[in-house]
Amino acid sequence: MTVGEQHRPEIVVGLVATPPDHPAEVVARLSGELADRLAERVDADVRWIVRDGWGEVAPRRDGGAEALLDDLVQRRADDRWDVAVCLTDLPLHSDGVPLVAQASARRRVAMVSLPALGWRQLQAVRAVVPDLVGRLLRDTGDQPMSSAGHGSANRVAAIHRAVDDGDAGERRYVGSRLSGRVRLLTGMVRANRPGRALLGLSKLLVGAFGTAAFALTTQTIWQMGDxxxxxxxxxxxxxxxxxxxxxxxxxHDLWEKPDRRTPVELARLFNVGTTLTLGLATAVSYLVLFAGTVLAAALLIDTSVLEQTLQRPVRATDYLTLGWIISSMATVGGAIGSGLEDEETVRAAAYGYHPEPDGYQDRKDR
Incomplete structure (x- = not known):
């Protein structure tokens, strides 16, 4: 460290991911580059130090953004961070519209709801977090901040407008009523990692292929498809x-039921997120099954045999039709076999369920 660097003011920024699932992946990618982005977009005369950590595996649902911020205040004080930002996968609302982010200069903390950012969350977080940190420090008045990057969060597509809550430095960033909700749902699917659900249905897909292979030998199915x-x-x-x-x-009991911890609106969003994630995973599984069935039909069923059964000339589209009906029937058969799937793997597709990571421990003491 040079002499000049020793005399630069030092600011410690804490990043907390709650739960330590998808948000932890975003924090891990952001933390390595955040110091440079803060120097570029907030103040180059500050020596930025970024600390990251995990929050609760099951974050509080009943208090919304305020509950997250209150918990973050304690974490910031315990770790002696100057400011702290929480990234969460909880879908949050403010006055009926999606809440993208909220900053509290009085408490020196801010939070970002990743689902409200839509599908491309990392790119949006790179713009939002530096602006939130800069606003927290400017509004406290303890650190002189340059105006670089001022208002960058307002240029993020997910943010429709900013709302001041009256208290000094209390600001909410909200999405639009229509496009914001669409972006929220796509962001929930992204946060729920449909690829994980797809891998979780591997046994189901194998069973469906077995059903499809049996159906390929049945001439009655050929005639039905025709x-x-x-x-x-x-x-x-x-x-x-x-x-x-x-x-x-x-x-697998994936349906979220409202209770004293989970408001009705949040439970509804969880169920929509679960349904969309499973819908996407099963649709991709269907396409894989369809492609495999068509290929198997083309290899195993000779054109002359199919023409004899259908009693007409056979075209390439007939094999596509055959794969279509067999894939649909095999999907139903796969549903029966889905009970053989590992319970933990399938439950991971539920939006409100967060399996505890292997070797999980709160990183506050590291």
Missing amino acids: ALGAVRLTTIMILSLVALVTWLIVA
Whole structure:
């Protein structure tokens, strides 16, 4: 450290991820670059020190943003941070619109709701967090801050407007009523990591392939596929996917019920997030099953044999139709076999469920 650096003011910024699941991944990627971004966008004459840590595995649901900020205040004081920012996957609302972020200069803390940022959360966080830190320090008046980066959070697409709550330095950043809700739902699916749900359905997919392989040898199925039109095949496909998602939710008790800890609106959002995540995972599974079934049909069923059964010339689209109806039937069969899935793996698809990471410990004492 040079002599000049020793005389630069030092500010410690704490980043807390709660729960230590998807938010922890964002914090891990942000913490390594945040000091440089703060120097670039807030004040280059400050020596920025960034500390990161994990919050609660199951964050409080009943107090909204205020509960998160109150908990963060204690964490900031315990670790002697100058300011602290919490990243959470809780979907939050303010006056009926999605709450993207909230800053409290009086308490020197701020929070960001990752789902409200939409799908591309890391890019948005890179813009929001430096602005929140700069605003906290400017509004306290303890540190002279330059105006670099001032108002950058307002340029984030997820933020529609900023609302001052009357108290000095108390500010909420909210999304729009319509597009903000759409962005919130897509952000919830992103935070819920549908890829994890897809991997969790691996046994179901294997069982569906077994059902499809058996159905390929049944000439009655060939004739059914030829007789059904595109509308009926589409209806059968949709019903099979709905049946699978419903079965997963019911069989593994993934439906969130309101209680004294979980408000009705939050439980509703959790259930929508779970349903959308499972819907996306099962749709991708269906496409994989469909591609595999069509390929197997083209390899195993000779054109002459299919023509003899259908009693007409066979086109390439006939193999697609055959794969279509068999995939839909095999999906229903896979739903029955989904009870064989590992309970912990399937429950991870529930938005309100956060499995405790291996070797988890609160990093405040590190």
